[in-house]
Amino acid sequence: MLRKLFKFHGGVKPATHKDAATASPIVTPPLPARLKVPLHQSIGGTPRPLVKAGDKVLKGQRIGGADGNVSSAVHAPTSGTVLAVEPVVTAHASGLSTLSVIIEPDGEERWIERQPIDLRATPADEIRDYLRDQGVVGLGGAVFPSHLKLKASREKPTRTLVINGAECEPFITCDDMLMRERAAGIVSGIRVMRQILGAEEVIVGIEDNKPAAVDAMTLAVQTAGLDQVSVVAIPTRYPAGGAKQLIRVLTGIEVPHGARSTDYGVQCFNVGTAYAIHEALELDQPLISRIVTVAGNVGQPRNYEVLFGTPMNELVALAGELPGTDAYIMGGPMMGFRMPAFDVPVVKATNCVLVSSPSLFPPPPPEMNCIRCGECAKACPADLQPFELYWFSRAKNFGKAQEYHLFDCIECGCCSYVCPSHIRLVDYYRFAKSEIWARERDKDAADAARERFDFRNLRQEREKQEKAARLAAKAAETRAKLAGESGDDDKTTSSAKPSQAEEAKKALIAAALEKARQQKERAPVPPRNTDNLSADKQAEIDAIEARRAAARQEAE
Amino acid sequence: MLSALLVMTGIALVLGAALGFAAIHFKVEGDPLVEKIDSILPQTQCGQCGFPGCRPYADAIAQGEADINQCPPGGDEGVRKLADLLGREYKPLNEEHGVEKPKSVAFIDEQTCIGCTLCIQACPVDAIVGAAKQMHTIVASECTGCELCLAPCPVDCISMEPIAETVENWKWRYPVIEIKRAA
Amino acid sequence: MNTSPYLRKTTAVNSVMLRVLIALLPAICAYAWQFGAAILVQLAISTATALFAEAAMLAARGKPARLYLTDLSAVVTAWLIALSFSPITPWWLMVTATLVAIVIAKHLYGGLGQNPFNPAMVAFCTMIVAFPALMSQWPGAGQLDFHTQLELILGGARQLDAITAATPLDALRTGLREGGADVTVPGLMAGPAFGALGGAGWEWIALGYLIGGLFLLQQRIITWHMPAAFLLALAATALLMWGMRPDRFGSPIFHLASGGTMLAAFFIVTDPVSGATTPKGKLIFAAAIGALTYVIRSFGAYPDGIAFAVLLLNICVPLIDMQTQPPVFGHKRD
């Protein structure tokens, strides 16, 4: 069947380097000695740890519970003993550590009890919760929790479900191999998703440089007898595998930044996610492993089915790491990130471990000035004017950058790829974006603080007034009493009392501020506020001081 | 001569009417300048500027009673923004009011706290919870790091902890433009 | 730190500039063939000056000299200056012009990529304002032998009026202005300074530029927008006037084939640094230059209007760009 395909603007065609890793089938590496499973592996809240050091865990047991709805659970990839729950350097460009569960496998691979849910009898809401607790997230690299995406928009029915098998980044072949070897499972997952979303049609988009995957998927769809699903080969052009670009190519719909694609009647999932959904719902296997391509500076590029938490260097060793390696890149050469260490764990976002060497990816030539040649604008799939964004980001003119749609940039790297001045444009956008986010966080915090401060002042004011009212009432009472006895001779007391109270309050605040300032001036002297204390408070303080002295002595 | 005078008068009248109309029609409620200044200030509410909060300081700046370099939490960037907004000369932070420090939140050593409530009263944003004679604790997400609670604590159990960098709040650095001298 | 993308296309600025230089070669050959080898001397003078000035400015600004010298942008500027000046311009004028372009128009604004004005055109305008007489002396095709040319360049006695003619454009306008009512365009065009289409010899050079321009288009270094808009606008304005008074105004063909029209269309208007960048902006920018060029040529005091038109439009670039930002992905329908 011929389908009308659409085009997206720009794009580039780097050499694909995909053949070597598709020559051999997917294999499962041996169990590593230690698995370091980070809890934070998806967009959203960091899951709470559910185990502690010393616990025995079973394969598939939940070790991190989703924190709120925008979060996703994490599971033990194998059975064994929890050695520690501690921060470990994670697979993130920042090189920072996140809380991780360190598991020593016992080699038995004992599963928890599994019981696939009855999809027909379960309402969609429960299926979604179930997916969250099974830890299913987008495996295309964005790791957005899938249960959140499996929800039709209120305004518009979801007409089209797009399944992303484009895999446009050079070197990466994990989706290709998955489609070749496990097409039936993917199709099964597609059927479930179609059911939950109520989509009329499903289009599987695969770049035309993967004929074997197209054939395998077509066959699986035919075998399953799903006539609403079509498998479509699309022209090979990076970044055709970007969700927005793929939706555009297959349906002609452009989903702007910040909008949910379901509001446009379309939703997009990666083939790996479809397979994970099939496993999670129909086999009751939570997401504990994924297909990872190991490519680049290795003897035998290949795809592995890897348990999360496996150190990358052990994986790369299996593929025959060649000398000269200077770093691992997680993801492809266009959008991947350099890993801070060689032993960072494989996580849900790891579609590829690209072994980099200076000869494979030489350092960029020195950056020159932008000559406004417009090459970047020609290549930008988001129809942006990258050089304008570059000027603004570089000048830290963030307002202007946003006006020129900085946040519509998908960081695909096409602009840096083509720039004849070798400007690392995307770096400037990443910088500007994270700076803008930080400012927004600060601004939100400041607004909240202002509100709380105003509220507190209001409360204090009210309390003051209430107190004044109470005092006035009391005074009136006394006066009434006095009036009964003598003439009205104390007008002064009634008005003086509240103002005295106010004075006292003011003095207190002034004293506090004054103290704060004094304390700053004589910094070395520890701050104290031990004047005018009641006897029992003093006693308590003395006791504490004694405890402290004791503790200090012990320490010494 | 006379016609020239008449024309001039006419123009003056028309322009005056237009201005008057604009003044009434486009009048902005409140004092936008104070709002604008206040939105630049960090809302730490620490009082280091010499005013009992950010808003009073904003008022004072707007009225020309205070200089723009008195807010240490706002730091250098804050002074620059104020200078930009007000069209004044940038000047470095006035050391008398304190120095810029990394953002921190207060932390109560719960073993030592005696539940005296003094810190609760000092906190400008109600970020400390606890009742009399009970251990207090700080809601870190609400703490502005103003340090006002340090001084009143009789047992010295509050300390400031810098906010750690995490994967969530980590920022990409400004790209270094490295042009190696091709010598 | 090394960040993605780790792959890059291998095109660099100098390869772009190199191809621009190559594209200029056919026209230079035609020039040398029609007007003698003086143009080669001029090219040498301006190139040497430009490289020297560039190196000096880079050193003064603490920039890596080799990196920026090899980007060849200074050479492109130098060649454009030499090609837009008369081939018998005295050497000191050529040197001054090149210095103005490199030092003032380029580096004082921040160097490569930062200059708001086209350096070659700045040089042209400055010189024509400062030395109007010297700048308007053009030899006719094949009129002077190389020896005379060299003497003129190196500063011999300048018995100019005797040996030089004005450019065809100039001749046409002054002829019309001074000749009174009985002088007509067809009459003037029959004179020896004019060829079949435009100025004698100039047609061949224009053809050379056209070939070079098509090469640049084929190499995707320039897009069709600017040359097309420029030429169309110039031709359309010319057609309008010529249609009304064929005896008082030159034909569109004459305007396309004369002066610096073809040079401007493919090499000057298309300068990316000082021009508009959005597709729509490019059309507006180039079309405005085309129309303005015609106006200055026909009614102004200078022989050719391109340089002034380009500078005027350079000023408008930020505005044009701002107003013509193309719609962004997903925001197209609002």
Ligand code: SF4
């Ligand atoms: S490709 Fe590079 S040099 Fe060209 S306009 Fe874009 S940023 Fe500037």
Ligand code: SF4
């Ligand atoms: S990285 Fe951003 S600006 Fe650059 S080409 Fe991709 S979408 Fe466009």
Ligand code: SF4
């Ligand atoms: S010094 Fe403290 S109170 Fe004053 S403006 Fe700055 S943050 Fe607000």
